Amino acid sequence: GSSGRDPRSLHVVHMTAEMAPIAKVGGLGDVVTGLARACLARGHNVEVMLPFYESLPEDQIEDLHHERDFDCPKGRVWDGQMQHSSLRTSVFGGKIDGIPVLLLRPDWDTCNIFRGGRIYGGSYNELEAYLYFSRACLEFLRISGRQPEVIHAHEWQLSAVPMLYWDVYHAGGLSRPRVMLTIHNMDNSGECRQEEFAYTGIPGEAFATVDKALDERTIGHNPERLCLMKGGIIYSNAVTTVSPTYAREALEGGAAGWLRSTLAKPEVRGKFKGLLNGIDTALWDPATDPLIPAPYTPERLEGKALCKRYLQQGLGLDVNPDKPMIACITRLVPQKGIHLIRHAVYRTAQLGGQFLLLGSGHADGNFRAMAANDFKDSRDVRIMVMYSEQLAHLMYAAADMVLVPSLFEPCGLTQLVAMRYGAIPIVRSTGGLADTVTDVDAGSEDGNGYSFSGMDNASLNTALDRAMQTFKENRDRWTELSQRNMRIDWSWEKSAGSYVDIYNQLSSY
Ligand code: ADP
Incomplete structure (x- = not known):
């Protein structure tokens, strides 16, 4: 019914390395699909940007169609010099489990990014791949004229998005979005040498200060290191992690490691919150689950x-x-x-x-x-x-x-x-x-x-x-x-409401 719809419809674009059920390795994939579905049901316009991994089963993508090609700016450092180049990128639209997706695939004649039989662990350089993907997502938003209220980036893989957005894209035509980062696991915070950051087409030097993305552990012996998650936290308008206790463990215990001091900065403290995940009750329902031999309910066990x-x-x-x-x-x-x-x-x-x-x-x-x-x-x-x-x-x-x-x-x-x-x-x-x-x-x-x-x-x-x-x-x-x-x-209903509250706060400035 219409009772579940929010008064104001927002355009939210997720950027993620995983999405259930066909591009899932762990909980990250479940969360993106569950949250996106719940927000769609509440009347929001939601799109999920995902790498078009070679391993995705194309027959499980509905309405798969080619949208457009574009040249994504890229770069590398060679002999201490930043060299600029670009990577031809194809965008495909479609739906995964009913959720609108935009799938990005680089030209495989010139690179191996996202090739291979599974999602992670292919023969390509993962850091390069996700830095390229972060840039490509923003570039596509810009050239397609999209102005979503919220860009919702996930995990270390997309942590460069808030950095690139506020340093490059916001002034470059993408003016409306605010950026939110959700951290699903602080175990991997995305270590990155300054010169590796150049894969985004932007030199890493711009972010190599303590108040930006410099990895504080390395001060004194390796001033070259950046931490993508730190940069993502600093540059995002809102930062969430996936449960209240984990958020507390990050601030008061060891869960965030050295990132604890970043999260504890007063200006970060105020925008950091733990929101409990839900489960996708469409995919997980013993009463209708097509993968089990006998459906059941609490009344009929x-x-x-x-x-x-x-x-x-x-x-x-x-x-x-x-x-x-x-x-x-x-x-x-x-x-x-x-x-x-x-x-x-x-x-x-x-x-x-x-x-x-x-x-x-x-x-x-x-x-x-x-x-x-x-x-x-x-x-x-x-x-x-x-x-x-x-x-x-x-x-x-x-x-x-x-x-x-x-x-x-x-x-x-x-x-x-x-x-x-x-x-x-x-x-x-x-x-x-x-x-x-x-x-x-x-x-x-x-x-x-x-x-x-x-x-x-x-x-x-x-x-x-x-x-x-x-x-x-x-x-x-x-x-x-x-x-x-x-x-x-345990459905997404309640938690999705908390996410929408944050989306609304961000987009009301
Ligand atoms: P994490 O994201 O750290 O892996 P979560 O509990 O958040 O942990 O999510 C795990 C998800 O992945 C669950 O949906 C679980 O059923 C699924 N999963 C984990 N291992 C396997 C496996 N070996 N085969 C199938 N599904 C798995």
């Missing part, structure tokens, strides 16, 4: 039992509704608590449960060996080192519990998806996990999972063991909790 049975059968596990099934769906990087995941596999097996790990990434050697040696013909443990959207959906639907033992977690989406699918989250209480999971034994009414705080195995046991015990000894309580969790509203 039989489908969930069928999904568990289906997965147990399909994976050759012991088919038993009474064995607690724990799923862990994650990128295998240190952030995600790899040693705790390992430990949980053994602990779960020891306690008579089933453990399914779906892990993507390169830090997978140990898991492959573990699968081959310790759980080769196991009827209770499956370790799958791969990325699979299909399996992820099946696992959320089948699982009784979802484990998220992150060492740090800006927001985390898996615990939210878990709840929507009626699985109980077991999490380490940090960042967005602390904002969204309340321990059922902590005495508050809104308990929805199990949490622990230490980084050691014994801490994890305090949560895992309680969950397993409740599942085995009090199934009625378990089912009730599962139904209650499914009804919690």
Whole structure:
């Protein structure tokens, strides 16, 4: 209905390296799609600018059509001299999952940027690629005559956008937009040598001061280094990160590393905020999910039992509704608590449960060996080192519990998806996990999972063991909790409102 529409319609252009479902590596992709869809539904004009990676499945892009070509200014430093050039760039329009996109592809006769079989880790230089992409997005806005109210840049990859916008484009014809930066993870802040910045076609010297993008760690021994995220923070009109606790950890703890002093500057403090992510309830809905064998709702949970049975059968596990099934769906990087995941596999097996790990990434050697040696013909443990959207959906639907033992977690989406699918989250209480999971034994009414705080195995046991015990000894309580969790509203509705508030503040100047 029209009740969900905002009084003032804004034009918002996202610039991002990822977008779910077809250009997704992790949560960044989910957030862009979920937020864009929610803002479209509220009556805003939203476009998403994304690299046209060679790996994108073109048959999943609706209305794909060529928009125009242009020459994107570029540069490099050679022998200490800035050399200017340009890169022919093609722009394609279309829709991904119903959301308008603008896909940018450089001329592959002269470069390899964005080529290869996957999104990251191709044979091209990633820093060069995203600096070029940042420039190309702005250049396209300028030549296409777009004047959105808000340019919404994401992560270190697009952090040069606010810098280039205010230093070059604002005076150069793109006068209306204000720029917002969302930081999804401060782990990678985009280190960049001054001369590398020249890939944008603008010399890096312009930004090499402490009040701009100079990387303060390097003062005295390497005055050449810039930090894109610092520049992005300084130059943006608003900066958000993806949960209130992560924002606090950035300001008061170690989450932002040395960027803490940048975020704590009074002029930044006032424009920096943590807004909790939502989940895309169109892509994540057990009542309509085409990727699961039996749909279900909190009122009719039989489908969930069928999904568990289906997965147990399909994976050759012991088919038993009474064995607690724990799923862990994650990128295998240190952030995600790899040693705790390992430990949980053994602990779960020891306690008579089933453990399914779906892990993507390169830090997978140990898991492959573990699968081959310790759980080769196991009827209770499956370790799958791969990325699979299909399996992820099946696992959320089948699982009784979802484990998220992150060492740090800006927001985390898996615990939210878990709840929507009626699985109980077991999490380490940090960042967005602390904002969204309340321990059922902590005495508050809104308990929805199990949490622990230490980084050691014994801490994890305090949560895992309680969950397993409740599942085995009090199934009625378990089912009730599962139904209650499914009804919690984790949709983008609320958070999108907070983003729109910021868009409105920015564009009312
Ligand atoms: P991050 O962005 O750090 O990876 P999030 O919890 O914010 O963590 O988002 C992770 C998203 O990626 C979730 O939608 C999750 O289901 C998905 N995901 C993670 N690993 C895999 C995998 N191996 N296969 C399929 N989906 C995955």
